[in-house]
Structure formats: structure tokens, C-alpha cells
Amino acid sequence: MIIAVDGPTASGKGTIAKALAAHFGLPHLDTGLLYRAVGRQVQLNGGDPDNPADALAACTFYDTLLDDDILRSEEVGGFASRVSVHPAVRQALYERQRAFATQPGGAVLDGRDIGTVIAPEAEVKLYITASVQERARRRWLEMTGREIDIPLAEIERDIVARDARDINRTDAPLRAATDALVIDTTHFGREAAVEAAIEAVEQMRAG
Helix, strand or coil: EEEEECCCCCCCCHHHCCCCCCCHCCCCCEEEHHHHHHHHHHHHHHCCCCCCCHHHHHCCCHHHHHHHHHCCCCCCCHHHHHHCCCCHHHHHHHHHHHHHHCCCCCCEEEEECCHHHHHCCCCCEEEEEHHHHHHHHHHHHHHHHHCCHHHHHHHCCCCCCCCHHHHCCCCCCCCCCCCCEECCCCCHHHHHHHHHHHHHHHHHHCC
């Protein structure tokens, strides 16, 4: 069983995807982390994330980079959004994601184009969303918890800009698959959101 979990940044899709993987005993891949690694590698290379050649060159990052906590920073998140608009970068990471999705037994993948591009044949497709204000609040709390001082208004502006890039890019834009179940987590706590997602998967598996 392949479970595709898509949605914008800070919507709760990562938390939900991890919980679904644990509940159903499936491996999990946060595909956004791959793009964050590319964005970080561009930084390390002294390149420009808006330059297609610099972004493509950064796709050869070492796997150990995926374990670096700096990938969770707002700055790297912004770089990830910028490199992800390049078709060559998306193609370079496509096979890696596709291989994970089609492994024996299935998998859970979360990102922005899993149900539409990476695994359109997924048995279960969820699209997790929430208001911009709530997503900014969540990210601000996360940053504050890691003792990173950043204004809430700045995070909200960054999320709006990131959404615009993700939704309007030509290649694999952020959108819900036509057969995806949309779950709005704006007014959900973590447990309620996970419970809703598990129930949705069970219902979709049952037909």
C-alpha cells in the first residue's frame, strides 16, 4: 500500500505521515527533506538557488546531510522552495522518490507532488492543509522551542511566498490530486489530526 500525503509547509503533513507509517507498519520518506538538502548544498557550494545549474549541481549531496538539523531552519526551507522550481532538480530527485514509493510492501511519502507526480497510482491520497495564520503559528512555536528568535510576521510572510512559488511553478505545482481526500487541520490538535488521517486511510482502503 502506497500512502501519499501532500500539502503546504507547516500543514501537519509530516507529523501525519510519520504517524500513519508507524500505525500501518510502513517505511516513511519526507521528500521535502531531499529538497532542503539540495537547498543547503547550494549554500555550502556558495551557489545561487535561483540558478538552475547551481541547483542541479547541489543534487549530488551526501546522504549524511539528511541528518543535519540545520535542514529544519527557515532559511534552508526558503532555499528548498527556490531550488524546487527547477525542472532539472525535480527530475534528478524523481527516481530516488519513485524507488522508495514502489518498494515491496509499500510506503508512506509526504511532500507536495506525491499523489500527482511521484506516485499517482497510490491507493491512498491525502491532502493536508491549514490556514496561513495557523501554519505560521505552528512554525513559530517550533522555532521558539529550538530557541530560534524569529518574528511571527516574518514567518507568515515566508509561508505566503513559499506557497506562491509552490503553487505557481510550472513543473509539478502544489495541488491536491483529483482523488485525494482533503483534511483541513486548522482547528485540529496533533492527536485529532492523526486520528482523522488514520480513519480516512481505513475508509479509503475499505473502498
